[in-house]
Amino acid sequence: MTDPAPHTNDLQAVAQTLLNHTGPIVVLSHENPDGDALGSVLGLTRALRQLGREVIAPMQVPRFLAFMPQPGELGERLHDWPAGALAAVLDVDNNDHVRVAGADLSTFTGPVVNVDHHGTNARRADALAVDPGQPAAAVMVADLIDLLRVEWNEQIATPLMLGLITDTGSFRFDSVTPQAFRAAAKLREAGARLGWISDRLGQNPVTYYTLLREVLGTLEFLHGGRVVLARVDEAMLERAGAAWEDVENYVGMLRNAEGSQLAVMVKDYGERVKLSLRSRAGVSAQNIAVALGGGGHVPAAGASLNQPWPAVAPQLDAAITAELTRVDQLSNGH
Numbered sequence: 001m002t003d004p005a006p007h008t009n010d011l012q013a014v015a016q017t018l019l020n021h022t023g024p025i026v027v028l029s030h031e032n033p034d035g036d037a038l039g040s041v042l043g044l045t046r047a048l049r050q051l052g053r054e055v056i057a058p059m060q061v062p063r064f065l066a067f068m069p070q071p072g073e074l075g076e077r078l079h080d081w082p083a084g085a086l087a088a089v090l091d092v093d094n095n096d097h098v099r100v101a102g103a104d105l106s107t108f109t110g111p112v113v114n115v116d117h118h119g120t121n122a123r124r125a126d127a128l129a130v131d132p133g134q135p136a137a138a139v140m141v142a143d144l145i146d147l148l149r150v151e152w153n154e155q156i157a158t159p160l161m162l163g164l165i166t167d168t169g170s171f172r173f174d175s176v177t178p179q180a181f182r183a184a185a186k187l188r189e190a191g192a193r194l195g196w197i198s199d200r201l202g203q204n205p206v207t208y209y210t211l212l213r214e215v216l217g218t219l220e221f222l223h224g225g226r227v228v229l230a231r232v233d234e235a236m237l238e239r240a241g242a243a244w245e246d247v248e249n250y251v252g253m254l255r256n257a258e259g260s261q262l263a264v265m266v267k268d269y270g271e272r273v274k275l276s277l278r279s280r281a282g283v284s285a286q287n288i289a290v291a292l293g294g295g296g297h298v299p300a301a302g303a304s305l306n307q308p309w310p311a312v313a314p315q316l317d318a319a320i321t322a323e324l325t326r327v328d329q330l331s332n333g334h
């Protein structure tokens with residue numbers, strides 16, 4: 001172990017609260033769970049069960065993460081708060097807003113512990129550890145498991161590695177800290193199955209590819225290749241037997257086109273349009289989205305317009321042209 005992280009004292013209080021509690025423990029995270037939410041919940045659930053605790057972990061696991069839990073390991077829905085329960089809430093910045101899989105924390109009167117890495121945390125729990133310097137909640141759960149004195153094994157380490165991988169984009173960003181690699185080393189030492197996780201995360205359903213064939217037929221390189229745009233509509237989904245969910249990752253793939261500064265995925269619902277925008281090299285997807293009534297972050301943004309695509313296309317082009325002009329003027333020193 002290296003120097004204790006700033007959250008260690010707070011985690012000690014969380015660990016003590018969990019160890020003192022003899023009743024059932026309900027482990028929860030946010031709705032639309034991502035890899036960190038699932039990994040944190042599953043890691044702590046397995047650790048607490050190893051200590052002999054009764055744990056209930058209701059979660060609707062999305063298709064792309066369904067490989068991780070064992071069948072029956074997580075409950076689909078919570079019907080009632082069990083008598084004498086404690087709620088352990090992970091990777092969530094506001095417990096008051098937790099309404100997942102039948103569990104509504106606003107109706108819960110028992111003790112709550114919260115472990116989270118969001119800077120926006122509302123700090124409402126009986127014991128809580130919040131550290132925005134951590135790359136993933138799973139890293140804090142790993143430290144918590146050390147404090148609970150649970151013996152490490154592959155079953156506990158693997159879901160926590162999933163959380164760390166997904167929240168760091170597989171360690172690909174400048175935001176990845178040395179601490180993220182130290183946490184990964186600890187999980188790897190405990191046997192986390194890195195290759196298996198990467199292989200499973202990289203898999204797509206067949207409909208992803210059959211739909212992609214349709215979508216690539218619409219591909220356009222605009223503004224001298226600086227903008228790459230593709231469109232998908234209901235008829236394409238029907239021909240491919242695909243769902244809107246299959247479309248999610250296309251825009252990131254388009255952005256990888258060499259020389260492209262902006263990728264646009266047009267989701268054409270007929271009477272309305274949703275735009276997914278991804279940018280790089282000084283271009284702001286956010287500026288374009290805001291010009292069209294949407295919002296988001298500088299590199300990733302979106303907009304929804306209640307107009308058909310032929311009416312949206314010229315507005316989108318005007319917003320793109322304005323943003324590219326802004327960037328060019330900046331780089332020319334104006």
Ligand SMILES: [Mn+2]
Binds near residue numbers: 136
């Ligand atoms: Mn997270």
